[in-house]
Amino acid sequence: MKFLDEAKVYVRSGDGGDGVVAFRREKFIEFGGPDGGNGGRGGDVWAEAVEGLNTLIDYRYTQHFRARKGGNGAGSDRTGAKAPDVVLKVPVGTQILDEDKESLIADLDAPGKRVLICKGGDGGFGNAHYKSSTNRAPRRADKGWPGEERWIWLRLKLMADAGLVGLPNAGKSTFLAAVSAARPKIADYPFTTLHPQLGVVRLNATEEFVLADIPGLIEGASEGAGLGTRFLGHIERCRVLLHLVDGSQADPGAAYRLIRRELAEYGAGLEEKPEVVVLNKTDAMTPQAIASRRKALERACGGPVMLASGATGAGVPEVLRRLMDVIRKAR
Structure with a gap:
């Protein structure tokens, strides 16, 4: 296995899901109303130090990591599903640097240590969120918030006595x-x-x-x-x-x-x-x-x-x- 102690990767967290405009209309129910659910959160991007690795060769040919978008809301006040997170598994002793290769984001010097690199976007509100005593039938729903993106450097410093x-x-x-x-x-x-x-x-x-x-x-x-x-x-x-x-x-x-x-x-x-x-x-x-x-x-x-x-x-x-x-x- 080839030894690689430095790699540059692109990471992007997921966008939030969209809220929806929906109204409740059911037979034998006298009053309806807005019941559009909120969107789900986009997936986060994490980096985690794991045992059993001693090289960054996994990031030599796969350099782009994107989390998925959160699920859209639905009627009956249903919230969209949160997207799964993306976890970059790196050797113990890996430092995460910003794109300028100087600003230290995190030093993963212990097994199990993890850090959030990009936070997923929040889901947008559905129209049920905006109902009030003066606005009984809102027709407003928001798009999900965009996720974050950045280039980072992974630099491995071996853990030895x-x-x-x-x-x-x-x-x-x-x-x-x-x-x-x-x-x-x-x-x-x-x-x-x-x-x-x-x-x-x-x-x-x-x-x-x-x-x-x-x-x-x-x-x-x-x-x-x-x-x-x-x-x-x-x-x-x-x-x-x-x-x-x-x-x-x-x-x-x-x-x-x-x-x-x-x-x-x-x-x-x-x-x-x-x-x-x-x-x-x-x-x-x-x-x-x-x-x-x-x-x-x-x-x-x-x-x-x-x-x-x-x-x-x-x-x-x-x-x-x-x-x-x-x-x-x-x-």
């Missing part, structure tokens, strides 16, 4: 595949990952968390270089960042500072999130290289650095335990 960040080929996809059942594409060239990936990490029967892998960042990503920072929105909701640094490169400190700079340029509080720094690919280094590059990375980040190898699994359980401890405190 921890997010993987790092340069391309830092070993993020390998790490995700080693600790979860996710099967991201893995290759020895940069930008192998083109779409965010999610994996559930289970430490034991009672402890688990969701880990998100996003495409790698490069220098100038905040200005649009490479894949830009489009996918950083998927880790905005994470409780902790797992920063993987490729230990096989000459200067891991420079790689760390580059990513931190891009996170700061993006904003949204990413640079303030708790962070676990890991020197990855220890299987490709000598003990002397591990010691020297670990010290260089500790100087760059100003804190402890963990060692791991996604390929062999060395150090991975310790990293997962550290992540779980941070997530538990945040929860």
Whole structure:
């Protein structure tokens, strides 16, 4: 299934039903009178967050959603039927933006959360509504009120407990595949990952968390270089960042500072999130290289650095335990 995290759709609520002009005339009943009913309400358009979805691909080919018109009134003071609502089912974590792509309408960050996007039009009054002591036989009935229409943007921000960040080929996809059942594409060239990936990490029967892998960042990503920072929105909701640094490169400190700079340029509080720094690919280094590059990375980040190898699994359980401890405190 193709991953799609952004879609533009058109929504329109239903018009209200029309009121009618009708009069009561029955045999053996002395007095008649107006009994035209009101129109029914048009259908509303709602958006609802549901579990089991992790992409907006359903809105790639179906982009127009219209609710039906309410039923017209009838004689014997019968009100028209209300039209059924239209519900857009979206993944948990979807934001709904106005057409300008900046004004936030709603943030559906919990299962079952729903928001009214377009309200259906009210039904028109029938002539029974207008009868009075001075107007015994009104012949007025109103049309239903029109519904609302608008274009909206759906933007998905994945709900994950921890997010993987790092340069391309830092070993993020390998790490995700080693600790979860996710099967991201893995290759020895940069930008192998083109779409965010999610994996559930289970430490034991009672402890688990969701880990998100996003495409790698490069220098100038905040200005649009490479894949830009489009996918950083998927880790905005994470409780902790797992920063993987490729230990096989000459200067891991420079790689760390580059990513931190891009996170700061993006904003949204990413640079303030708790962070676990890991020197990855220890299987490709000598003990002397591990010691020297670990010290260089500790100087760059100003804190402890963990060692791991996604390929062999060395150090991975310790990293997962550290992540779980941070997530538990945040929860």
